[in-house]
Amino acid sequence: MTDNALATPATKTSQAAKIATEGARRRTFAVISHPDAGKSTLTEALALHARVITEAGATHGKAGRRSTVSDWMEMEKARGISITSTALQFPYRDCVINLLDTPGHADFSEDTYRVLTAVDAAVMLIDAAKGLEPQTLKLFQVCKHRGIPIITVINKWDRPGRHALELMDEIHDRIGLRTTPLTWPVGIAGDFKGVMDRRANKFIRFTRTAGGATAAPEEHILADDAHAAAGDDWDTAVEESELLSADGSDYDRDTFLGGESSPVLFTSAALNFGVNQLLDVLVELAPAPTGAADVDGVRRVVESPFSAFVFKVQAGMDSSHRDRIAYARVVSGTFERGDVLTHAATGKPFVTKYAQSVFGQQRSTLDDAWPGDVIGLANAAVLRPGDTLYRDVPVHFPPIPSFSPEHFMVARGKDPSKHKQFRRGIEQLDQEGVVQVLRSDKRGDQAPVFAAVGPMQFEVAAHRMATELSAPVSLESLPYQIARIVDPEDAEFVNRQVSCEVLTRTDGVMLVLFSTPWRLEGFQRDNPDIKLRSLVAAEG
Numbered sequence: 001m002t003d004n005a006l007a008t009p010a011t012k013t014s015q016a017a018k019i020a021t022e023g024a025r026r027r028t029f030a031v032i033s034h035p036d037a038g039k040s041t042l043t044e045a046l047a048l049h050a051r052v053i054t055e056a057g058a059t060h061g062k063a064g065r066r067s068t069v070s071d072w073m074e075m076e077k078a079r080g081i082s083i084t085s086t087a088l089q090f091p092y093r094d095c096v097i098n099l100l101d102t103p104g105h106a107d108f109s110e111d112t113y114r115v116l117t118a119v120d121a122a123v124m125l126i127d128a129a130k131g132l133e134p135q136t137l138k139l140f141q142v143c144k145h146r147g148i149p150i151i152t153v154i155n156k157w158d159r160p161g162r163h164a165l166e167l168m169d170e171i172h173d174r175i176g177l178r179t180t181p182l183t184w185p186v187g188i189a190g191d192f193k194g195v196m197d198r199r200a201n202k203f204i205r206f207t208r209t210a211g212g213a214t215a216a217p218e219e220h221i222l223a224d225d226a227h228a229a230a231g232d233d234w235d236t237a238v239e240e241s242e243l244l245s246a247d248g249s250d251y252d253r254d255t256f257l258g259g260e261s262s263p264v265l266f267t268s269a270a271l272n273f274g275v276n277q278l279l280d281v282l283v284e285l286a287p288a289p290t291g292a293a294d295v296d297g298v299r300r301v302v303e304s305p306f307s308a309f310v311f312k313v314q315a316g317m318d319s320s321h322r323d324r325i326a327y328a329r330v331v332s333g334t335f336e337r338g339d340v341l342t343h344a345a346t347g348k349p350f351v352t353k354y355a356q357s358v359f360g361q362q363r364s365t366l367d368d369a370w371p372g373d374v375i376g377l378a379n380a381a382v383l384r385p386g387d388t389l390y391r392d393v394p395v396h397f398p399p400i401p402s403f404s405p406e407h408f409m410v411a412r413g414k415d416p417s418k419h420k421q422f423r424r425g426i427e428q429l430d431q432e433g434v435v436q437v438l439r440s441d442k443r444g445d446q447a448p449v450f451a452a453v454g455p456m457q458f459e460v461a462a463h464r465m466a467t468e469l470s471a472p473v474s475l476e477s478l479p480y481q482i483a484r485i486v487d488p489e490d491a492e493f494v495n496r497q498v499s500c501e502v503l504t505r506t507d508g509v510m511l512v513l514f515s516t517p518w519r520l521e522g523f524q525r526d527n528p529d530i531k532l533r534s535l536v537a538a539e540g
Contacts, residue, residue, distance in 0.1 A: 026372025128161030161189030306333030
């Protein structure tokens with residue numbers, strides 16, 4: 001019998017109040033953007049301004065500088081891009097920040113999608129010179145579908161770029177979000193003097209530091225004195241701010257939380273300009289956790305007994321330990337290290353002796369956690385993305401849908417003597433969701449098919465098989481472009497058709513691969529009685 005079961009009504013009321021209070025202190029959000037918009041640099045700058053690190057990492061490619069704390073994989077350091085999502089937790093003011101840095105590259109959009117199931121808000125980062133880019137648009141649609149409020153950050157204002165009003169118009173015209181700037185740049189793009197705080201009506205002037213490695217000093221200047229400090233640039237900012245107000249572009253909480261408007265801030269993450277303002281906005285405006293709906297649509301409120309769902313599984317974070325970390329978002333209740341939870345998928349107990357707090361690649365022992373927190377569960381071989389964990393009162397949260405793969409390669413071990421390592425490595429990559437693994441009797445266990453959204457996933461899989469799992473592989477491209485789910489009773493007939501192949505995913509779902517969209521259209525036209533389903537539509 002659990003302590004909860006023995007608790008008196010007064011004790012339960014006190015526990016619920018404590019849970020609600022701690023949950024209200026949490027701000028859990030993801031940073032999303034197109035590649036090279038400065039996402040990892042902003043993540044680093046936020047940690048720097050919250051004083052949890054003392055110096056920013058290699059955000060400018062300068063020799064001798066450390067890599068960013070959120071990019072820890074060797075491939076990430078070599079390429080200068082984020083390949084895997086990362087969790088960072090740190091205190092700021094009276095809140096606890098759970099920041100999830102996501103891959104920007106479209107090839108890793110499935111990893112980003114998993115992260116977006118675990119957040120209450122998103123920071124959409126936009127390059128001041130490039131505006132909205134394709135991957136940004138896709139990620140915005142995911143946020144809109146999931147009802148995630150968005151805070152927009154215009155980054156790289158220290159470099160030449162577009163006019164601020166032009167960027168506001170583009171956001172409104174292309175994605176339908178009304179922009180409600182909270183800060184407004186003083187100085188054109190490329191001549192970033194500071195920002196106007198539109199709510200407090202004051203000028204915040206920034207001072208550069210050497211290489212942007214430390215927090216930029218700020219000077220808060222009253223509006224009456226701002227012209228003397230910034231000259232015509234301040235007057236221009238005032239005029240443009242008045243235009244925004246006349247156009248109805250002032251902050252409104254209801255439309256922000258409803259996904260109709262987006263607060264906007266201007267920053268230079270590389271110089272650490274405007275970062276404090278973003279932290280303050282996250283604390284003051286971003287929503288706190290409110291629980292989550294289960295598979296039946298019933299909301300599990302934060303005061304309910306403990307529950308969480310796994311949104312990511314990652315191995316290889318520590319070369320000296322071959323363990324695996326499952327990232328779980330706490331939905332309700334309180335977590336204490338050592339708790340025995342129930343794994344909803346199997347009904348079996350899951351012991352949390354090795355719970356950890358994660359800060360990039362760094363890990364430390366975690367004793368407790370509250371709604372909104374992200375916890376790392378080590379040695380979590382049985383857990384998969386989308387799994388539910390709970391205590392006392394059963395709950396099952398919706399699974400995370402798989403994306404439809406568009407690239408396929410056969411994997412074969414280069415060293416026949418390492419067939420056991422090969423099989424274990426394939427299983428691990430599959431469990432983490434690095435790639436989807438497909439098999440058939442025809443190909444056998446020694447030639448599984450890797451299925452991926454983008455080709456860079458194959459590079460990651462091959463790199464990890466060789467370096468972490470000691471089972472190097474050769475990859476051979478297959479001539480398929482599209483996958484659909486096929487019912488088992490139709491699989492044999494479909495597999496006999498030209499330019500397609502049926503394989504089985506690890507979870508038992510049967511997929512038919514087609515060489516081209518036109519081949520799929522032709523098959524459906526010739527066989528109208530056979531129903532093929534899209535992966536996301538079928539599983540989402």
